[in-house]
Amino acid sequence: MKRSSGILMPISSLPSPYGIGSLGKAAYEFADFLAEAGQKWWQVLPAGPTSMGDSPYQSFSSRAGNPYFVDLDMLCEDGLLEKTELEGIDWGDHPHYVDYGKIYENRFTLLRKAMERGWEKCGEQLGAFMDENASWLFDYALFMACKRHFGMLAWSRWPDEDIRLHKAEAIEKYSAMLEDDIKLFIFIQFLFYRQWNALREYLHEKGLGIIGDMPIYVAMDSAEVWAEPLNFLLDEKNLPKAVSGVPPDYFSEDGQLWGNPLYRWDYMAERDYEWWMRRIEGAGKLYDVIRIDHFRAFEAYWSVPFGETTAKNGKWIEGPGMNFIGRVKERFPDMMFIAEDLGLLTDGVIKLLADSEFPGMKVLEFAFDGGSDNDYLPHNYPRSAICYAGTHDNSTLKGWLDTAGEKTLAYLRDYLGADEKDELVWPLLRCGMASVADLFVAQMQDYLELDDCARMNTPGLASGNWRWRMDKEAITPELTAKIKKLTATYNR
Secondary structure, three states: OOOEEEEEOOHHHOOOOOOOOOOOHHHHHHHHHHHHOOOOEEEEOOOOOEOOOOOOOOEOOOOOOOHHHOOHHHHHHOOOOOHHHHOOOOOOOOOOEOOHHHHHHHHHHHHHHHHHHHOOOOHHHHHHHHHHOOOOHHHHHHHHHHHHHOOOOOHHHOOOHHHHOOOHHHHHHHHHHOHHHHHHHHHHHHHHHHHHHHHHHHHHHOOOEEEEEEOOOOOOOOHHHHHOHHHEOEOOOOOEOEEEEEOOOOOOOOOEEEEEEOEOHHHHHHOOOHHHHHHHHHHHOOOOEEEEOOHHHHOEEEEEEOOOOOOOOOEEEEOOHHHHHHHHHHHOOOOEEEEOOOOOOOHHHHHHHHHHOOOOEEEHHHOOOOOOOOOOOHHHOOOOOEEEOOOOOOOOHHHHHHHOOHHHHHHHHHHHOOOOOOOOHHHHHHHHHHOOOOEEEEEHHHHOOOOHHHOOOOOOOOOOOOOEOOOOOOOOHHHHHHHHHHHHHOOO
8 A cells, every 4th residue: 555644534424414424515525625635545434224223333234335325415416306305304403413313213204205206217227236236135125124014123033933034935925015115225225326436436536545344243133144144153043152242351341242143154164255255345346445343353253152241251263364364365356455453462363464464553542551662653563554543443532632641641742742731632643644654544533633522432332322423614724734734744
């Protein structure tokens, strides 16, 4: 990767109208800002449809796009909605936070109107889209139609066992019964991908690329686990035998119980990892660089017996290692990957990262404890590293500085050559920009010097996450020029 920099800004955080960021005007304006500020990359969070808890890392599908990101004004321009139909709808009463409940209540009524007007009108393009995405699209649309039919229950709780177990006769029955909803969810995906592809083309014209996250696990309540259960460690009733998490550590005495079903890596290997190849190919249609979340699980993953209430009683199980990574590199020789290698790393993980030749991550917020040999300090970086000021799971820089201990702050000031009176957000950004790391990424909140009211996610907190939205007046010519100057100074 050439020396460059980018900004992490979730699509949902854009200051679009109608309650949540979308792929419309605000996205194009943000692209213009990135280009004018000298950036080369826009990093986003996973773009899939969110489920309970609104986390983009727990999606109903690893291939589908989020219906909330479909821009409604663009549907008006396409003649699929009327402007008057967008008036008088309650999208939430706070400009800086998404109200997911209100979005869920009101978005699908409008998207159904668009489908009813557009299904025939977009027939040729829609047919080509359906053919191109046949490997996943119908399963996803039927899955979502069945969820609506069963009151949005998780598929493992559907009262009809035949459709819960994805039996052929039940598939035929519900496909006919729920035809209208199936068409709705197919059409929503058609709209999402049409808008996404147009935005991505615009970004490429401006010399910008998209970095996107690919969570290592998929949600239990997802179309993939329902439709292709043999890929997952499930019992005869298609319930998990064990689930994902991470063990207890310094930060959590119970560990983290994520609850995702684990993969049957032996079964996948026998089939040349075909399911994963389809998934990565799909991610490549969205992103120019794929950041693989929780990379260490390819070396060894924490397996917790299903039914446990904490992650304490899990065990490490060997992952697929270079057998899998090597196949990925063979299949996608031109795809760029970033390995999210954060946390306690064993010699095995370090070796797998080196053998993969994927760049790993260095986070500035982790750098200033532990002395001068801390791997996250910029003077210890390899050139291939990706330096982040912080990730979506961290405090903003200002939030972190507000809560950092005196010893950490003293070392930080010494490292940056800053006086006691100096504000430290921009010196930290300068530190990342100046590092030898090929790529530097900061959250948009950090350039805006926002505190933890703008934090995107607090791991372990069940509610209140993924809500922050940027003020529509936040990006000024002065801020753009300041970022551009910093970027140019360090040849990014």
